Amino acid sequence: MRKLLLTTIILFVSCEAPGVSEADSATFEKNVQTIKDTWIEGYMEGDFDKVVSLMSDSIQWNGPNGSTVGIEVLKESIQFWIENFEDVSFEEGSGLPGTNTGYWGGNTYPLSEAMSGPNNVRMYGVWSMKNSNTGKTAKVKSYSVLNFNEDGKVIEATEYGSYNSVLETFE
Numbered sequence: 001m002r003k004l005l006l007t008t009i010i011l012f013v014s015c016e017a018p019g020v021s022e023a024d025s026a027t028f029e030k031n032v033q034t035i036k037d038t039w040i041e042g043y044m045e046g047d048f049d050k051v052v053s054l055m056s057d058s059i060q061w062n063g064p065n066g067s068t069v070g071i072e073v074l075k076e077s078i079q080f081w082i083e084n085f086e087d088v089s090f091e092e093g094s095g096l097p098g099t100n101t102g103y104w105g106g107n108t109y110p111l112s113e114a115m116s117g118p119n120n121v122r123m124y125g126v127w128s129m130k131n132s133n134t135g136k137t138a139k140v141k142s143y144s145v146l147n148f149n150e151d152g153k154v155i156e157a158t159e160y161g162s163y164n165s166v167l168e169t170f171e
Contacts, residue, residue, distance in 0.1 A: 020106070020116050024116060024117070024118040025118070026118075027118035027119065028105045028118035028119075028121065030152065031105075031118065031119065031121050031146075031148045031152065032103045032121060034054065034148075034152055035054065035103070035121065035123060035146065037050075038050050038051060038053050038054040039051055039054045040090045042054075043081065043082070043088045043090075043127075044088050044089060044090075046082050046086065046088075047082075048075075048078060048079060048082050051078050051082070052075060052078060054153065054154050055071060055074065055153060055154050056071075056149060056151070056153035056154060056155045057071055058070075058071070058155060059071050059074065059153075059154055059155055059156065059157065060155070060156045060157075061073075061074050061156075061157050061159070062156075062157065062158040062159065063159055064159050064160055064161050064162070064163065083132075084131060084132055084133065085129040085130065085131060085132060086129070086130050086132045087128070087129060087130040087137075088127065088128070088129045089127070089128045089129075090125050090126070090127050090128075091125050091126045091128070092123075092124070092125040093124055093125055094124075094125050094126040094141070095124070095125075095126060095141050096124050102123060102124050102125045103121055103122070103123055103124075104121070104122040104124070105117070105118055105120055105121050105122065106118075106120070119147060119148040119149070119150075120145065120146075120147050120148075121145070121146045121147075121148065122143070122144070122145050122146075123142070123143070123144045123145075123146065124142070124143050125141075125142060126139055126140065126141050126142065127139065127140045127142055127161075129166070129169075130169075131169035131170065133170075134169055134170065134171075136168070136169035136171075137169065138165040138166045138168065138169050139165060140161045140162065140163055140165065140166060141161060141162070142159065142160070142161040143159075143160040143161065144157060144158065144159045144160070145157065145158045145159075
């Protein structure tokens with residue numbers, strides 16, 4: 001019985017997430033909620049200021065086309081999306097095999113690069129939208145990596161996705 005208890009304790013302790021503090025977990029959850037409350041909700045509501053409130057003034061946005069832009073060009077892009085699309089929604093985790101969790105942070109592998117910092121959030125999901133001028137709809141499977149500063153603003157982001165279906169809504 002004593003061996004069973006000792007084995008159970010060892011298994012329990014060894015299964016805990018290494019290096020993840022309650023404070024880091026809370027910061028990660030706060031960052032995820034900030035994404036939902038600003039970026040996603042802002043696009044869904046067509047609220048430019050809400051979308052932009054996620055970004056720091058010094059943001060570097062690495063777009064899916066390989067370009068890196070700052071806040072002014074990013075604002076122009078956000079304005080374009082808001083002016084041209086409606087019925088915007090985001091289905092978090094859609095398309096990920098075996099889970100519908102759309103937000104992830106930290107990594108375990110490779111061991112030499114393992115980290116558990118809460119300010120790097122990976123976001124997976126599908127954006128859906130309707131072109132306000134043509135009525136045509138589009139869906140984009142999206143993967144974004146957002147790096148937050150201590151003030152809760154995104155200072156660097158990288159976005160991946162194919163936007164061909166979006167371009168087709170203008171035809």
